[in-house]
Amino acid sequence: MNRLTLSAKILVGFVVALLLFPLVYDDAYLMSVLVLACIYTVYVAAWDLLSGFTGQENFGFALFIGAGAYIVGFVTKFGGGIAPIWGIPIGGLVAAILGLAIGVPCLRLKGPYLALATLAAAAIADRLVIIFSQYTGGEDGIYGVEFLTGDPVTDYYAALLFMLVSVAVLYGIGRSYIGLLLKAIREDEAAAEAGGVNATLYKVAAFVVSAFFGGMAGAFNAHYLGYVGPDAVLASHISLNIIIMAVVGGTGSIINAALGAFALAVAADYLKNFGEYHLLIYTSLLIIVLLFMPKGVFTTLGTRLAAGSAGKGGKRV
Amino acid sequence: MNLLEISSLYKRFGGLEATKNVSFVVKKGEILGILGPNGAGKTTLFNQIAGSFAPTAGKIVFAGLDITGCRAYAVANLGLARTFQIPRPLHGLTVLENVLVPCYSPRTTGLIGGRKHAAACAKEVLRTVSLDEKADLAVEKLTHGELKKLELAKALALKPQLIMLDEPFAGLGVQEVAPIAEAIRLLNSEHGLTVLIIEHKLREFMKLVHRVIALNYGEKIAEGSPREIVDNSLVIEAYLGKGGAALAGIGN
Amino acid sequence: MFADLLIGGSVNGAFYALLALGFSLMFGVARIVNLYHGSYYLLGAYFYYVYSVPAGMPLLLAAVASLASVVALALFLDRYVISRVRYSSTTVMILTLGLASFTQYLVRIIFGAKYLNVQGFVQGSISLLGVVVPATRFLAFVVAVSLIACLWYFIRRTPAGRSIMAVAQDKLAATYMGVNADRAYLLTTAISAFLAASAGILVAPFLTVEPAMWLFPLIKAFAIVILGGLGSLEGSVIVAFLLGYIETFVSLAISTNMRELVFLAVVLIVLIVKPSGLMGKEGKV
Numbered sequence: 001m002n003r004l005t006l007s008a009k010i011l012v013g014f015v016v017a018l019l020l021f022p023l024v025y026d027d028a029y030l031m032s033v034l035v036l037a038c039i040y041t042v043y044v045a046a047w048d049l050l051s052g053f054t055g056q057e058n059f060g061f062a063l064f065i066g067a068g069a070y071i072v073g074f075v076t077k078f079g080g081g082i083a084p085i086w087g088i089p090i091g092g093l094v095a096a097i098l099g100l101a102i103g104v105p106c107l108r109l110k111g112p113y114l115a116l117a118t119l120a121a122a123a124i125a126d127r128l129v130i131i132f133s134q135y136t137g138g139e140d141g142i143y144g145v146e147f148l149t150g151d152p153v154t155d156y157y158a159a160l161l162f163m164l165v166s167v168a169v170l171y172g173i174g175r176s177y178i179g180l181l182l183k184a185i186r187e188d189e190a191a192a193e194a195g196g197v198n199a200t201l202y203k204v205a206a207f208v209v210s211a212f213f214g215g216m217a218g219a220f221n222a223h224y225l226g227y228v229g230p231d232a233v234l235a236s237h238i239s240l241n242i243i244i245m246a247v248v249g250g251t252g253s254i255i256n257a258a259l260g261a262f263a264l265a266v267a268a269d270y271l272k273n274f275g276e277y278h279l280l281i282y283t284s285l286l287i288i289v290l291l292f293m294p295k296g297v298f299t300t301l302g303t304r305l306a307a308g309s310a311g312k313g314g315k316r317v
Numbered sequence: 318m319n320l321l322e323i324s325s326l327y328k329r330f331g332g333l334e335a336t337k338n339v340s341f342v343v344k345k346g347e348i349l350g351i352l353g354p355n356g357a358g359k360t361t362l363f364n365q366i367a368g369s370f371a372p373t374a375g376k377i378v379f380a381g382l383d384i385t386g387c388r389a390y391a392v393a394n395l396g397l398a399r400t401f402q403i404p405r406p407l408h409g410l411t412v413l414e415n416v417l418v419p420c421y422s423p424r425t426t427g428l429i430g431g432r433k434h435a436a437a438c439a440k441e442v443l444r445t446v447s448l449d450e451k452a453d454l455a456v457e458k459l460t461h462g463e464l465k466k467l468e469l470a471k472a473l474a475l476k477p478q479l480i481m482l483d484e485p486f487a488g489l490g491v492q493e494v495a496p497i498a499e500a501i502r503l504l505n506s507e508h509g510l511t512v513l514i515i516e517h518k519l520r521e522f523m524k525l526v527h528r529v530i531a532l533n534y535g536e537k538i539a540e541g542s543p544r545e546i547v548d549n550s551l552v553i554e555a556y557l558g559k560g561g562a563a564l565a566g567i568g569n
Numbered sequence: 570m571f572a573d574l575l576i577g578g579s580v581n582g583a584f585y586a587l588l589a590l591g592f593s594l595m596f597g598v599a600r601i602v603n604l605y606h607g608s609y610y611l612l613g614a615y616f617y618y619v620y621s622v623p624a625g626m627p628l629l630l631a632a633v634a635s636l637a638s639v640v641a642l643a644l645f646l647d648r649y650v651i652s653r654v655r656y657s658s659t660t661v662m663i664l665t666l667g668l669a670s671f672t673q674y675l676v677r678i679i680f681g682a683k684y685l686n687v688q689g690f691v692q693g694s695i696s697l698l699g700v701v702v703p704a705t706r707f708l709a710f711v712v713a714v715s716l717i718a719c720l721w722y723f724i725r726r727t728p729a730g731r732s733i734m735a736v737a738q739d740k741l742a743a744t745y746m747g748v749n750a751d752r753a754y755l756l757t758t759a760i761s762a763f764l765a766a767s768a769g770i771l772v773a774p775f776l777t778v779e780p781a782m783w784l785f786p787l788i789k790a791f792a793i794v795i796l797g798g799l800g801s802l803e804g805s806v807i808v809a810f811l812l813g814y815i816e817t818f819v820s821l822a823i824s825t826n827m828r829e830l831v832f833l834a835v836v837l838i839v840l841i842v843k844p845s846g847l848m849g850k851e852g853k854v
Contacts, residue, residue, distance in 0.1 A: 057659060105841040111658060112602045116795050117840045119788065120833045127830045177421045177432055184407050184418045190369065191405040196393040196422025196475055240666065247663050276678055283671040290664045291653055 007305045011255070018160055022153050031156045035224060037265035038163035042217035043238075044245045044261035045170045045254050050210035051243075052251030053179060054203060055186030056106070059115040060122025061214060061242050063102070064095040066234035068215025070129070073142035073228035077135075084148050084223040088162075088216050095215020096208045103207025107200060119236070126234050141229025148223045155224060162220055166213055171254040173209070182206055183252070248289045250296020259298045320345040320479050320511050321366070321397075326375035328358075328365060328535075335361045336372065337535040343479065348505050348512040350526035352546065354555055358535040359515045360402060363481050367399040368392040380478065394424040398477035402484045402515075404464040406456040413452040415467060416442055419474035439474065446470045446500060462493040469497065473504070479511040480504075486518045494521055501525065523547070531555065572698040574817055580706050582813025583713035587768040588786055589793040589805040590720060591761035597737040597800045598757040602658060604665040605646065607787030608672045609762045612639050613769025614778045615676060618687050628690055632770050636763055643762030644755060669783055677780040689774030709771040716767060717806065720760070724802070733757055737800065785829075792836045798845060 022031060043065060051057045068091030075082040075090075082090070102121055109117050129136045136142070148155050173179060184192040185199050193199050222228045242261075249260015267285075271278035293300045321343040328336035335358045343349050353359050365372045366379075371386035378384070379397055387395075398419075407415050413436075420426060420435040420442070443449040446466040451459065459467065465485060472480050482501070486494045498521050504510040516522040529546040531539040533555040539546055546552055588610060595603045616638045620631035646668070654660040689705035697707070724730040735743035736753040744750050768786075776782075793812060797804025812832065819828045 108844045109840060112596075112662070112791070112799070113795060113840055113844055115602075115662065116792055117837060120792070120836045120840075123788075124830060124833045124837065127826075127833065131826060131830065177417070177435065180410075180414060180417060181421060183410065187407040187409060188405050190389070191401070191407065192418060193389040194367065194369075194393055194399055194401070194405075195419035195471055196390050196424055197418060198388075198390045240670075243663060244667065247660075280671065280674040280678065283667050283674060286667040287664065287671060290660060290667065291650070294654060294657070294660055 005306060006308070007302050010305075015164065022156055028152045031152050033266060033269045035156055035159040036269075037262045038159040039217050039221050039224070040242075040245065040265045041163050041258045041261040042166045042220075043214055043242050044249070045167045045258040046210045046213035046217070047242050048246050048251055048254050048257040049170050049174060049182075049213075050206045052246060052253070052257060053174060053182040053186065054206040056203060056206065057111070057115055057243075058118045058210075058239075059243065060118035060120070060236070060239050061210075062234050062236065062238040063118070063122040063125050064099060064211040064214035065218035065221070065238065066122075066125055066129075066230070067095040067098045067211075068092060068218030069222040069228045069233040070136065070142075071215075072145055072219045072222040073137070074135075076145045076228075077137070077142050081144070081146050083146055084220075087146070087223055088219045091219025091222070092212045092216035095218065096212035098215075099207040099209075099211025100204065102211075103204040106207075107203060119239070122234070122239055123236060126230055126236065129230050129234060137229070139230060141227055141232070143227050145222050145226045145228060147226050148220075159220070159224070162217075166217070167254065167258050170209075170213060171258075174254045178202070244286050248286055248297055250299030250302075253299065256296050256298035256302065260296060263297075318345050319343065320380060321513070322376075322378040323362075323366070324376040324378070326362070326365060326372050326377070328361060328372045335535050336365065336375075339375075339532070339535070339537050341530050341537060341540065343511060343513055345478075345511055346505070346509050347527045348501070348514065348525055350522055350529040350543075351513065351515045351532060352522075352529055352552065353532035356534075357532040357555070359532055360483055361535075362532070363399055363483055363513075363515065366392075367397065367481060390422075393419070393475055393477075394422055396424065396475070396478040397481070398472035398475045398479070399481040400465075400468040400472050400483055400485060402487065404461075404468045406459070406464055406467055408456060410456060411453050412443065412448060412456055412459065412467060413439055415456055416470050416474050419471050422475060425474060425476050442470045442474045445473060445504075447496065462489050465489060465493075466497065469500070477510070479513065482512065482514040482516075484515055484517065486516055486521060494518065498525055570821065572700045573821060574814065576697055576700050576702055577817040577821075578814035579810070580702075580710045580813070581817055582810030583710050583717070584768055584772060585786075585789060585793060585813055586717055586806045586809035587713045587764050587771075588790040589797070589809045590717065590802060591764035592790045593794045593797070593799070593802055593805040594733075594757050595761045596794060597802070598733055599754050600658075601651070601655065601661045602665075602791075603651070603761070604662055604787060604791075605651075605668050605672075606665075606761065606765055606790060607783030608669045609639050609643060609765035610769040610786055611672065611676065611780070611783040612642065613766030614687065614773040614782070615680065615685075615769075616766075617770045617773055618685050618778065621688060628688060632690075635770055636766050639766035640759050640762050643758050647754070647758045669787070673780045673783060680780070682780060685773075685778040687773040687778055703775060705774045709775075712771055713768070716764065720764070723760075729756060789832070792832070796836065796839050 018034070043061065047058060047061050071091050071094040072082060072087040075087070102118070106114055106117055130138055133139070148158055181192070181197050181202055184195070184197060185202055189199050218233050221233060225232065245261040245264045246257040248264060249258065250256030268282055271281055274281060289297055319342040323342070324340050326336050326339045339362065351359050351362070364370055366377055368384070368387050368389035368391065376383065376385050379395060382395065384392055384395065407418065416439040417435055420439045421432060425438060426432045426435045440449060440452065443452055446469055448463060448466050448470060451463065456467070465488070469482070469485065485497055489497070501512060502525060505512055514522070514526065523543040526543060529541065529543055530537055531546055531549065531552045538551045538555060539549045541549070592603065592606045595601060595606065613635055616635035617631055620626045620634045621628055624631070626634065650668070651661060651665065654664055691704040691708050694701050694703045695707055696702070724734060732743065732748040733753045733756060735746070735748050736750050740750050789812065793808045794805050797808035815835070816828050816832060819831050
């Protein structure tokens with residue numbers, strides 16, 4: 001741990017700050033904002049593994065989030081409830097199965113075709129929830145989901161822990177040989193196959209793992225809010241927001257996208273102070289970043305920091 | 318023994334017959350060359366053997382296994398590696414990372430536990446093609462000659478029994494060709510690597526290969542030693558057209 | 570019922586075709602997926618409103634002014650904004666999506682979220698095959714079909730149009746034959762925005778005009794172009810009309826709720842079964 005780069009040190013400092021925060025400030029509202037930021041961070045980190053690494057750009061990621069959330073909702077509505085300790089992993093598993101179901105037929109699709117297919121799949125789920133509202137609660141959703149802990153501070157630490165573990169695992173996968181093979185598939189699938197990589201296996205695996213974490217985060221969201229509804233976990237603006245956060249942060253490395261998500265989630269809440277201009281400012285930020293820092297804010301920052309401290313043993317993020 | 322057996326291979330794309338009834342064998346330990354004018358179907362032949370796409374008809378047997386129609390990654394993991402005519406490096410990655418990809422294949426480092434050896438394997442392969450100094454360079458910074466060497470390295474990383482080289486000398490100057498040709502010769506003579514090679518640079522090609530097959534319009538038109546092929550009237554005709562034999566006679 | 574289907578479907582189909590064609594051209598020629606396309610449709614309607622109501626121009630003039638404004642904006646955006654990120658198709662998609670969201674929020678701040686009332690060129694209704702059709706819809710259909718016919722003529726019969734098709738087929742080869750590719754791009758951008766804005770003006774009197782109106786038509790145009798085959802204009806028109814008839818049928822026979830579901834399901838099924846669309850060559854983005 002003694003040869004950390006500057007970026008890594010800043011990251012560690014940031015995490016420590018998050019851990020110590022409730023002991024210093026007693027701001028329940030800010031805590032709730034941070035919890036939501038943690039949840040979004042997991043969404044985006046999971047998305048990055050699928051879309052940033054493997055290049056399978058998913059424009060309807062909310063499908064997996066919603067699957068995880070709604071399974072918790074259904075068990076609550078028809079089965080008498082479920083504790084978070086079960087709900088979260090089961091949400092992940094159900095979403096993972098859905099990831100398999102979507103990933104296999106989508107193997108032949110690339111670029112805009114895949115974007116449209118994933119967009120359509122998520123939109124279909126959204127519509128189905130409205131149409132079968134007697135089972136799903138329709139637009140109003142399902143209330144009464146068992147709360148995480150009921151206490152804001154414990155909730156906060158639970159969210160933090162969930163985020164740190166999930167991002168760490170996803171980042172670990174990204175840094176491992178699996179991450180390299182996924183990137184190879186993204187760059188040139190045929191060349192990767194000629195190099196002995198079973199592209200089909202890895203592409204589907206990326207879908208499944210990504211969906212698993214997305215579903216878990218969706219279920220986590222459900223338990224945190226005590227509520228499941230299309231606007232919270234299934235709407236198209238969620239899918240688009242995830243893409244925006246990942247691109248602004250920087251795709252292809254998990255960490256940069258995750259940071260982008262956390263930063264934007266907090267910023268979005270702060271921007272609410274500007275009333276009706278807040279969405280305008282939010283989208284302007286996206287446009288500016290795309291035009292001037294197309295690799296993503298944190299990727300660019302990371303490169304600059306690494307270049308600045310070159311010679312001290314830079315570890316590439 | 319025959320490492321590779323091609324029987325009556327046939328491939329059609331719509332109305333175009335790219336490969337017509339091609340049969341030949343590659344003996345273990347030999348360097349077999351494939352000649353033919355552009356459009357003769359040489360790369361298409363490689364693609365079918367390597368698994369990029371399946372032949373319309375015919376059989377491909379490698380090391381006793383029927384690999385007709387097998388997917389590219391499966392063929393690679395059986396020990397049949399290929400390079401691409403136009404190098405296909407993985408952009409955004411370093412030279413080392415490019416070679417690590419095949420080093421992580423089940424064949425090279427195995428499914429369980431072997432992957433920690435991948436980095437060492439990658440560096441070793443890079444040393445074989447003299448690219449080890451450039452291991453940490455981004456692949457976009459390589460010259461064309463170095464990219465061709467990288468292609469070779471990636472194929473060798475699979476620890477293949479048979480390697481298919483698609484125009485390894487294309488686009489290279491004389492000084493760049495010699496070390497690669499030498500590397501191939503050494504791999505064959507000292508490590509027993511069987512080689513199937515397509516090339517147009519005849520001088521180096523003829524010095525390297527043990528046997529030659531000539532293709533034209535998707536068909537095999539001749540087979541023999543380098544000497545025999547060069548004197549074969551069908552081959553001459555394929556390159557120089559009718560009356561080419563007479564042309565070829567000029568200067569004898 | 571059949572007459573309802575035929576007429577309703579045709580009107581819808583023509584409208585979708587108008588939207589899809591512009592989108593298809595942008596992809597076929599400039600090779601970019603321009604998700605701002607829906608916003609040209611939105612702005613066509615809003616500019617028309619601004620020129621006709623607060624500015625008080627005569628309707629026809631307002632329409633022309635609106636078209637000119639949207640085309641000017643399109644050319645500006647293409648030249649100064651989108652061109653900067655053309656190298657990455659994903660970035661183009663996300664940037665144009667961001668611009669579209671930005672436009673939506675800007676429009677909402679200026680005009681509010683309520684539906685706008687826009688005057689149509691004609692009033693009343695006519696009777697067609699025993700079905701009563703509002704005159705504005707009929708006019709929309711007639712104008713849309715005329716525009717499509719003009720486009721067809723332009724593409725096939727004029728040198729400028731053929732140069733666009735040449736660039737779409739093979740940009741390098743076209744430039745070797747003296748075609749100015751940059752001019753072809755500009756022309757394509759202009760035509761594409763023109764068609765989308767026309768659609769906005771035509772339907773403004775009878776469809777909802779509100780800040781979020783760009784999203785669903787965009788998704789539909791996107792889907793139509795992909796299903797019809799990226800790069801095939803004929804495919805887009807055929808699928809557009811098919812969609813128009815299917816939607817109308819589902820609305821009449823089942824319910825309007827199911828309409829979108831059926832559409833989405835069809836999209837998904839076609840993509841899985843025939844990834845390159847009904848008539849398309851393998852679209853390389």
